[in-house]
Amino acid sequence: MRPWWVVIPVRSGTGAKTRLSTLPAPARAAIALAFARDTLDAALACSEVAGVIVVADPAAHDALEGSAFVRADDPGSGLNGALLAGAAVVPPGCGVVALMSDLPALTPEELAQALRLARQHARSFVCDSDGIGTTMLASIESAQLDPHFGERSRAAHAASGAVEIDDPALVRLHRDVDSEVALWDARRLGVGPATAAALS
Numbered sequence: 001m002r003p004w005w006v007v008i009p010v011r012s013g014t015g016a017k018t019r020l021s022t023l024p025a026p027a028r029a030a031i032a033l034a035f036a037r038d039t040l041d042a043a044l045a046c047s048e049v050a051g052v053i054v055v056a057d058p059a060a061h062d063a064l065e066g067s068a069f070v071r072a073d074d075p076g077s078g079l080n081g082a083l084l085a086g087a088a089v090v091p092p093g094c095g096v097v098a099l100m101s102d103l104p105a106l107t108p109e110e111l112a113q114a115l116r117l118a119r120q121h122a123r124s125f126v127c128d129s130d131g132i133g134t135t136m137l138a139s140i141e142s143a144q145l146d147p148h149f150g151e152r153s154r155a156a157h158a159a160s161g162a163v164e165i166d167d168p169a170l171v172r173l174h175r176d177v178d179s180e181v182a183l184w185d186a187r188r189l190g191v192g193p194a195t196a197a198a199l200s
Contacts, residue, residue, distance in 0.1 A: 002140060003050035004115050006043045006097045007072075007086030009079055010036045012060035020180060031198045033063045035177060036101040038192025040064060043099060045108040048115040050094065055086040080147045083137075087145045095119075096142040098149070100135045104195035105172040105186045114138075114165060114173055123162040127154040129174045129182070136173060137162065 012033060020028050036054075043052045052069040054061065061071055075085045083098045090096045097115065118124045118138035123146065126136040134153040139145045148156035158164060177183050187199070 001119065002093060002095045004048050004095045004097050004118075004138070005051045005053060005090040005142070006046075006049050006099050007053045007055060007083055007090070008036065008040055008043065008099050008101050009074075009082040009086070010054055010056035010060040010064070010101045012057055012063065020183065022180060031195070032102070033060065034194040034198035035104045036060070037064060037194035038104045039099065039101050039106055040069065041192060041194070042103070042106040042108050042111055044069065046111045046115070047108065048112045049097075051091075053086040053089050055082040079149045083145065083147045083149070087142045090142040092142075094142060095138065095140045096145050097139075098137040098145060098147055100149075100176055102177045103135060103173065103175065104177060104191040105175050105189040106192075107172055110170060110172045113167070114170055117165045117167060121163040123160075124165050125154070125157045125162045126165050126170060126173050128176045129185070133176065135176050 043049050053072055054069050055072045057074045072086045072089050075081050087096045123139045125134050128135050132154055134157055146160055148160055175186050177186050
């Protein structure tokens with residue numbers, strides 16, 4: 001079986017998570033990096049993952065220092081460009097997984113379940129809790145990732161030929177955090193230690 005490499009794009013700074021509007025910009029920036037830390041740690045601990053690539057600006061790289069992951073600079077061409085830059089670093093013969101960085105409730109076990117299901121398809125994806133966006137996109141061939149993240153990415157990925165992984169057990173992988181309600185729900189599920197510390 002081809003090993004999976006995970007690509008995580010991270011946005012840092014005061015422009016992160018603007019929909020958490022009750023929080024001041026510095027707090028939003030810290031919480032966004034905490035989300036990324038917990039998402040990264042879940043990927044690193046996942047039994048199905050051979051390696052992780054973080055695509056980010058230097059500030060986010062510095063904040064996430066101390067983990068065994070490969071770095072790729074943010075090319076400044078948007079989310080899909082960042083994911084393609086990360087996929088280009090994946091070793092030959094490996095599959096690639098684009099994983100959003102705002103999944104603070106994700107566990108290694110749930111990610112492993114999703115990746116085992118992803119092996120059944122050339123390209124596959126998991127939608128978000130709202131049923132509109134995408135939290136994970138996987139491709140057996142790294143050169144064929146073909147990301148379409150952005151507005152209504154669930155429909156865009158389906159239209160591109162990717163198969164939706166519809167497993168009701170993947171509640172934490174569905175639960176990205178873009179709003180106050182989503183943050184409440186993630187805390188209900190149980191967030192990782194970095195997010196818990198940032199929120200406290």
